[in-house]
Amino acid sequence: xxxxxxRSPIAALLEAPGADAIIEKATRLFAEHGYHxxxxxxxxxxxxMNVATIHRHTGTKRELYRVxxxxxxxxxxxxxxxxxxxxxxxxxxxxxxAREVVKRLAERVFERIEENSVPTKLHMRRWLDPPDENSDIxxxxxxxxxxxMVEFLERxxxxxxxxxxxxxxxxxxxxxxxxxxYFVAGPMSATRFRTDPLDPESLARFKAFVLEYLFRMLGLExx
Numbered sequence: 001x002x003x004x005x006x007r008s009p010i011a012a013l014l015e016a017p018g019a020d021a022i023i024e025k026a027t028r029l030f031a032e033h034g035y036h037x038x039x040x041x042x043x044x045x046x047x048x049m050n051v052a053t054i055h056r057h058t059g060t061k062r063e064l065y066r067v068x069x070x071x072x073x074x075x076x077x078x079x080x081x082x083x084x085x086x087x088x089x090x091x092x093x094x095x096x097x098a099r100e101v102v103k104r105l106a107e108r109v110f111e112r113i114e115e116n117s118v119p120t121k122l123h124m125r126r127w128l129d130p131p132d133e134n135s136d137i138x139x140x141x142x143x144x145x146x147x148x149m150v151e152f153l154e155r156x157x158x159x160x161x162x163x164x165x166x167x168x169x170x171x172x173x174x175x176x177x178x179x180x181x182y183f184v185a186g187p188m189s190a191t192r193f194r195t196d197p198l199d200p201e202s203l204a205r206f207k208a209f210v211l212e213y214l215f216r217m218l219g220l221e222x223x
Contacts (some may be wrong), residue, residue, distance in 0.1 A: 022047050022049075025046040027068050027118055027119065031122035034125050034129055035129065035132065035134065043061070072123075077141075077145055079108055079109070082108070084149075094161065095161055102218065105149075106211060109179060113179070117183050124181075149172060153168045154168060163219030171217065182197055182206050186202075189202075
């Protein structure tokens with residue numbers, strides 16, 4: 001009989017009772033304080049477990065952080081896959097059709113953040129921190145998400161539908177920062193520098209601004 005194969009810390013966490021609660025609490029702490037600003041003891045306190053139990057489930061703080069990143073990646077991938085899966089059934093041969101495709105993706109991004117803004121705050125925290133030992137997994141995972149969007153925009157440009165002449169990776173990164181910045185910092189009002197990003201009127205104005213920005217940048221104002 002061969003030697004028993006031990007499960008990885010990540011597999012152990014995902015199979016453990018209460019795994020969703022651990023991931024949710026850890027995500028909130030990492031989003032608020034950053035990877036280096038959170039201790040295993042803080043995570044244990046937030047989840048109602050002791051440090052030994054957290055270590056038994058995750059092995060190290062880094063392993064738990066990688067679980068959090070993977071968990072967010074799978075949610076983001078599902079969003080993009082649902083968007084890209086509809087492309088074959090859509091005849092994207094005019095600016096109006098391309099506008100509709102871009103609009104659907106933007107609206108789904110808004111919906112995701114409105115449902116839960118914590119992952120958005122964690123993404124911003126990660127971007128502000130210098131590269132570290134967790135950067136490799138982010139590159140491996142998230143480049144797979146951006147690739148279909150870049151390829152779609154390049155196809156539209158090759159067909160003369162999109163006229164943006166620059167690097168689409170820069171374009172998508174700019175879109176990231178606009179949206180994340182709004183939901184993290186909130187909009188300005190006439191009397192306050194930061195207000196509630198979920199205020200219905202403010203959110204409606206922001207969505208209209210983002211769509212106009214996307215259409216104008218891509219050259220999709222009209223057919």
